Amino acid sequence: MNLAHLLLLGNMSAIFYIVVLVFSVILHEVSHGYMANYLGDPTARLQGRLTLNPLSHIDPLGTIFLPLLMWAGQGFSPNPVLIGYAKPVPYNPYNLAGKYDELLVAGAGPAMNVLLALIFGLTIRFAGAALDPNLMNAFSIIVIVNIWLALFNLVPIPPLDGSKVLSGILPGALGRAYGDLRRSLERMGVLGGTLIVLVVFYFILAPFLVILLGVLFRLLTGVSF
Numbered sequence: 001m002n003l004a005h006l007l008l009l010g011n012m013s014a015i016f017y018i019v020v021l022v023f024s025v026i027l028h029e030v031s032h033g034y035m036a037n038y039l040g041d042p043t044a045r046l047q048g049r050l051t052l053n054p055l056s057h058i059d060p061l062g063t064i065f066l067p068l069l070m071w072a073g074q075g076f077s078p079n080p081v082l083i084g085y086a087k088p089v090p091y092n093p094y095n096l097a098g099k100y101d102e103l104l105v106a107g108a109g110p111a112m113n114v115l116l117a118l119i120f121g122l123t124i125r126f127a128g129a130a131l132d133p134n135l136m137n138a139f140s141i142i143v144i145v146n147i148w149l150a151l152f153n154l155v156p157i158p159p160l161d162g163s164k165v166l167s168g169i170l171p172g173a174l175g176r177a178y179g180d181l182r183r184s185l186e187r188m189g190v191l192g193g194t195l196i197v198l199v200v201f202y203f204i205l206a207p208f209l210v211i212l213l214g215v216l217f218r219l220l221t222g223v224s225f
Helices: 003-038 060-073 101-130 133-153 161-169 172-186 189-221
Strands: none
Touching: 003 060, 003 101, 003 133, 101 133, 101 161, 101 189, 133 189, 161 172
C-alpha cells in the first residue's frame, strides 16, 4: 500500500465523518420537532420540517462551511474533531403548556445523539469481534460524532440546547433570571451566538470535553478512543 493510497483512505474516512455529522445533526433537529409536536405544538410539522430530507435542514454555514473549515484547520486529519448544526426546527413555546415542555423539546435533540451513540457503541462492545474492520471503523465514527454532538449541545450557553435545559431545571427565580438572560443573548442572532459558542468552546471547554469523549467512548464500546 503506497502513500497515495493511505492518503486516499484517510480522506475517505474524514468525508464519511462529515456525512455522519450532517445526518446526525439532522436527526437531532427532527427530534426537537417530533417532541414539540407530541407536546402539542405543530409548528415544525406544518412547516414540513419533520422530514429526513437534507434539503429541508441543511444550513450552509453550520452544516457545510463550519465542518469543512474545522477539518481544514486540523490539516485535513483523517480523524477530525468536528462540530456543526442544521437549521433549527421551529417551535412555538406558547403552544407548550407543561412546566417542563420546553426542557423536553430542547433535550430531545441531544437525547437522539445519545441514543445513536448507545446503539452503535453497544454493537461494537458486544459484536465487535464479528464486525468487518471497515464496518467497525464506521460504527466508531458514528459513536464519536454523536457523543461529541451531545456534549457540545448540552453546554449551557445560548443558543445551545443546554441553555434551555438549564433554564428548565433551575429552581424558581434563578430559573427565570437565567431564562431572561438566555433570551436576551439569543436576540444576537445565530451568527453572533455561534461566534460566542465557538470562542468559549475552543478556548475553554474543548480540552476537557475531548477527555470526556474518550472516557465515554471507552465505557460504551469497551475499546480505547
